[in-house]
Amino acid sequence: MALFRSAWRAEAVAGTLAFVSLVLLGLPESRQDALARGANHVVLLPLAGARDMLGGYLGLREENARLRRELQAARLELGATQGLRMQNRDLSRMLEFSEDQPVDLVAARVIDRDFGTLPTTFVIDVGREDRVEIDQPVVTLDGLIGKVVDVGRSASEVMLFSHPEFSASAMLVGGDHLEYGVVRAAPNGEVELYLPLRSRSASGDRIVTSGYGGTFPRGIPIGTVELGREDQRLGLQKIDVVRPVVDLGSVGVTFVLRRGAHPGESVGDVPRLFWPGYAYPPMAGETFGQATRDSIAADSAAGAGSDSAAGAAPR
């Protein structure tokens, strides 16, 4: 009997299992389905959870990477949009500005600059082809930045007001008075205004080009008086430190003032520019645009010379 059990045990077990299988197979479909789902929940649900967790983790990593890429793209797009908005605003202001001026303007982009602490020259993308000539003033919407000193076929070099050889005949607009002087750059990079010793300049007074000297028309903003001080060497002049209105480090687009609006009129002959935000107070004894050479000589006795004549003012 024991031998029988041993010899037929496999058959008995296999037969029993096959019978059980047949019983399962013969159950009604609903019972089969219930049994299968129950077994599925017990056996496979934990495995499915592990698989979903693993898949979810991998999916999260992918989603995270995708979101990072999208965020980066959105940031770039936002930066480009903000840049375009600023450019649009600047171009609108420039268009409005150029339409108001009694001179012929040509817009130019800065395409190169010296990379010192304070730039002293720019290269702009207009040249002879654009009828740009030496000594023509270069401005931005904020004010004066320099003048053309070299002209190529399609590019020009601009000497900035920070250049040691730059000088411009300037006019100080005080609360109730006008004074004339010369703006130059100091060796340390500061912009200085040379005035007669009797000057009544005060901090905050505006400085614009005077229109005398033949290069810069009258009324281009240069800056404001930041600090007044006397000439330490000779004591014959007052030398004010100027806070320029133009930040040279952020200049991208400029205007070259090519000539006056009337035929044959050079830009230096234009009596006055209308600068946005600059309204000069009425001055006793002087009407803008009608100042005579005599009054200039009297006002700028301290040596206010012609524009950009190197060494025009004693140093």
Added chain:
Amino acid sequence: MNQLARGAPWAARMSGRRFALLAALCGIGALFLEGPLEIRGAAPDFLLVLVVYGAIRTGALGGAVLGFLAGLFRDTILLMHFGLHALGLTVLGYGIGKVRESLYLDAPATDMALLAASKMVLDTLVLGVAAGGAWKAFEMRFFWESPGSAVYTTLAGAVLARLVGGR
């Protein structure tokens, strides 16, 4: 010449740990790989590989038990005709175990032939029951899918035997 005279087959010489690893890989393959590996309806049957190798390792009794459990596992995955794979794999496990005890020749080609034949037998049973009398459907699936699945299962079994069993 009986089995004892020829010595134990390779699957019986395999350590318990290796066989457990083989079983785990077959389970993982059944759960996660059969779908992605499917080509035109043909897919490897990892549970059948486990039953065949288990039967070769343990004989008719072990083959029948392993076949029953593996079949229930398959039925649990498929959620239809509950007990069908259990029946088929029980019979196959028992049969292969019987073959192992008498006619088995310990050679890779024998294993591959057993795998291919087992897959065809199992598909005949499963597809026949699943067709429910729709013989056109049975023929289409049996002649188009089963041969490919048999080849696929044989290859998968050979790779597993080589990698895990040291065959």
